Amino acid sequence: MQRRSTVAVTGTLLLALGLTACGGSDGGGDADSSADSGSGDYTGETLTVWIMEGTNPDADAFFDEVTTAFKEETGADLQIEFQPWASAHDKFTTSIAGGTTPDVAEVGTTWTGEFAEVGALTDLTDKISEAGLEEDLVPGLVESATLDGGIYGMPWYAGVRSIVYRTDLFEAAGIEPPTSWDELVAAADALKAANPEIIPFPVAGDSQYGAMPFIWGAGGDLATQDGDTWTSEISSPESVEGLEFYTGLATEHGFSTAAATTWKETDLLAAFEQGQVGMMISGSWTPGKIVADVPDMEGKIGAFPIPGQTDGLSDSFLGGSHLGVFAESDKQDLAWEFVEMMTTGELAEEWGQQSGYFPGQTSLLEKVIEEDDPLVAPFAEQMVEAGRSVPVTPLYGQIQGKKTLETMLQSILSGSASVQEAADTAAADMDETFGS
Structure with missing residues (x-):
């Protein structure tokens, strides 16, 4: 062969x-x-x-x-x-x-x-x-x-998803790939200061996968199993902490844009290819597509694993x-x-x-x-x-089908609910599905 x-x-x-x-x-x-x-x-x-x-x-x-x-x-x-x-x-x-x-x-x-x-x-x-x-x-x-x-x-x-970024913008602003959440905020701040016209870190409200690393990275979980019973953990203190950090990149730090509240991953990719984004959570299959779609970006993009809260990596x-x-x-x-x-x-x-x-x-x-x-x-x-992995139960597929986590994210990003309120609503919806 x-x-x-x-x-x-x-x-x-x-x-x-x-x-x-x-x-x-x-x-x-x-x-x-x-x-x-x-x-x-x-x-x-x-x-x-x-x-x-x-x-x-x-x-x-x-x-x-x-x-x-x-x-x-x-x-x-x-x-x-x-x-x-x-x-x-x-x-x-x-x-x-x-x-x-x-x-x-x-x-x-x-x-x-x-x-x-x-x-x-x-x-x-x-x-x-x-x-x-x-x-x-x-x-x-x-x-x-x-x-x-x-x-x-x-x-x-x-x-798997990690973070794709503009190496040329990082180099021009003197930014190193972050290795903690605080460094991620600092990198986005530096990008925003050096390039006011770009979106430093868009938070896509119609993608559950961007939120998962921060839920897991804070020690939270989507759901846990006890015997044959699954229970939502999305509203636990740890999960809420991760959600507060992730959505806070938009609501507190201003690193995102209001339009991203309803963005899918394809919208993230399109904005990146148009030169509007400094870094984003994206899949291993996207850097090559970016170069194929926009040849001028060759040599100007890189990737780094999603950093852990203080060290190590956040799960993706x-x-x-x-x-x-x-x-x-x-x-x-x-x-x-x-x-x-x-x-x-x-x-x-x-x-x-x-x-x-x-x-x-x-x-x-x-x-x-x-x-x-x-x-x-x-x-x-x-x-x-x-x-x-997401919870290994067909019931979680039903939760994904109802877009429970996306609804939660969009309610937070739009300001219609606090993180805890949105997480509580999502948890109740998940538990209803698990109970069925």
């Missing part, structure tokens, strides 16, 4: 347009026990795999390569079926209900817990342990695949996909051979290079960090050291 240097991640990693979550997977039943050794002969068998469309622009060529390698390794054939993201969830739930799931599927990180909870996915904990991989997987991706102590999805790829949501094995598949061992081949080593690295995301194997991410590319390494560091 022809390989490219890890440094090639620079060009491709950053061209992806966004993160999505998907769902699906399949497994169960008996298989030739010789597959446990990784050298089973499955000649004549076919493994059915669902993969989401659009993540990798060269997916057909990639899976042609995978099919050949899999055939050489196992003797089995692959049947790869690409699924549209928009209709994938409904197709998965229908296939689960009807017992027509594939053997293996790409499952979005926010869907894995949902499918595991209804018994559709195989617990891969023992397989991961037997392969010696338990210490070499990105913790945040393991967290989002874990339900009741079992791991129901193998980390495959993900992206990471999202992407697992590979899951469905519980009804009668090709469990063969399915694992495919999952392990795809999510580790050369194929995992190549998928990351082509798709624009990071692999879920820590050792591969460490290689990216060692390359020290200023547009890539900070995101890899964020993902390895401070990547985190």
